[in-house]
C-alpha cells in the first residue's frame with residue numbers, strides 16, 4: 001500500500017456520464033487544447049491554445065450545461081463552457097460576493 005496521495009485524474013467534458021456530454025462539440029478533439037500541460041506553459045502559447053478551445057466551445061450546443069457542471073463541481077482544470085479555471089473562479093467569487 002502506498003503512502004502517496006492518489007494522483008488527481010483530469011476529466012474531460014466528453015468523458016463524463018452526463019446527458020449533455022453526448023452533444024459536446026469537443027468530442028474527439030485534442031484534449032491538449034482544453035487542458036494545460038504539466039510543464040510551465042508560456043503566456044502566448046496558453047492564449048493561443050485557449051483561443052482554439054474557445055472557438056470549439058463557441059459552436060457547442062451544450063456550453064451552458066458544460067459551464068454549469070464545471071462551476072458546480074469546482075472543476076479545477078481546463079476550458080469548460082468556454083471559460084478557463086481562472087475565469088470560473090472569478091464567476092464563483094462574484095456569485096458569493
Ligand code: SF4
Nearest residue numbers: 024026057060066081
Ligand atoms: S462547451 Fe466546450 S468544453 Fe464544454 S462540452 Fe462544449 S465544446 Fe466541450
